[in-house]
Amino acid sequence: MRFELTILGSSSALPTSRRNLTAHVLNVYERFFLIDCGEGTQLQLRRNKLKFGRINHIFISHLHGDHIYGLFGLISSFNLLDRTEDLHIYAHEPLRKGIRYIIRNYEGKLNYAIRFHPLDTGQKVKIYEDLRVEVYSFPLRHKIDSSGFLFMEKPRELNIRKGFVQKYNIPVRKIHDIKSGADFITPQGQTIPNKEITEPPYRQRAYAFCSDTAYAEDILAHIKGVDLLYHEATFGDEHKDQARLTLHSTAREAGKTARKAGAGELIIGHFSARYREEQIPQLVEEAREEFENTLPAYDGMNHAIYPYRVSEK
């Protein structure tokens, strides 16, 4: 039951020879949710052997070029690959016109439809839901409208304790009922209470994506208790004035956000190209002074999201 993140690009506005522009893929039970789509995203998808056909939903945090310029090529490639399935794009309203402009001028007619879902800029809103996952957008604080995304796994079924299917010879058709909470009645009429044969599932997992944003305490409520937080850390302490000025975060502020939100793990990225690779550990150190469980993003990073806290039920 995969719930794992692949980071395709971890640089900020300027790419480096090692770091591409922002894009993440969240694999939820083999469906791929693409988050941001910087230039080169389709190339990174290929390099990481992520199948284009599994992407039906693209979430765009904000309309700066480094988060969207890969979209046009990806739309084009989907078409060349004979896609017919709808493609859903969740982004701020002005992108609708931009996509239409590019397609009209440089692509022509597509084989598939693009369904555009404008984001709410003012509050946390559920923007997508299926059997496995709910997705929310929530406002960040940046120079232009910017949104974070929260991916919440839905409650999972109870687990039947090891050996109990054999012990009571439970028929397959009853298993779903028991996993949903039903007691089991044996052929002899004996009632076995559900609690005796099941154990609680892992708590459902949650991933939050926060980029680009300044540090802002009103974000905390939206990402409370997530198992994994990706947070931008464009700057280190020594450039905190620059962070203030450009409405970005320092690594330390990313750590503070993770700590105050009660996150399980933190991945920092969106590093300014001014930092050489050997300086990244310093940014991680600064974040760790606020929140120990911090990792730096790198391109191609694949990270299974672990349910940090057991079920509260």
Next chain:
Amino acid sequence: MRFELTILGSSSALPTSRRNLTAHVLNVYERFFLIDCGEGTQLQLRRNKLKFGRINHIFISHLHGDHIYGLFGLISSFNLLDRTEDLHIYAHEPLRKGIRYIIRNYEGKLNYAIRFHPLDTGQKVKIYEDLRVEVYSFPLRHKIDSSGFLFMEKPRELNIRKGFVQKYNIPVRKIHDIKSGADFITPQGQTIPNKEITEPPYRQRAYAFCSDTAYAEDILAHIKGVDLLYHEATFGDEHKDQARLTLHSTAREAGKTARKAGAGELIIGHFSARYREEQIPQLVEEAREEFENTLPAYDGMNHAIYPYRVSEK
């Protein structure tokens, strides 16, 4: 005196894990001329350690996405890198509006000016000239307006024969005159004829870029005798109907064009993503049946352009 090509992307419309979208850099005496700008061009520039600041002229063959979607990110990065020098873009007229649209919506004000030079779609035209090189555009044959580019090195100075500067103790201020054809008069009044102390320079070098295009004999006159021809070879013989239909060339046709134009060398590229890497040698073989001196393009290929024929003077 560099005159060399670096291939940044050699795939056709769909990139592969090994091949990026079309972009070439021609290094002419350390000035970089960028030809086409597929998605990922700025990333490939970084990987190949080609300095952004040396690019002042970008030539775009046609307005299909795989040849232009890297332009927006590159324009953005130039700005972040505090470029102030004018950027010249040579492309078909509709791109002017497209660039303006993207900048207005996703970039804001740039620190530098973009000078747009629309291409003539009907005939061969000189579009650029400096002390070292002349650049011409000429019509190709494709589904939409498409242009090839010819880069012609200007005639080079005569070379002073080895040892003659010492032998006659020629003063530095006379060297330029002699290299331009003047005789040398010794302090004793003796005239040394120019022919005795100089030898002809290498013939000036020429590079032509032909992509995307169907095979068309009227192209030959525009690229006659080039030292290096890059020609698209989207398909092999077995897909020649597909080449016909999409107005692309086969590898064999690229070879035929090189042979009939009297080129020195041929590099083929823009391979359809249907071909696996191990199939590329077959395309090269087909081209070589027409023109022996054929090489396949690969990403990162760096190729000095050699003056194949000695001076005709």
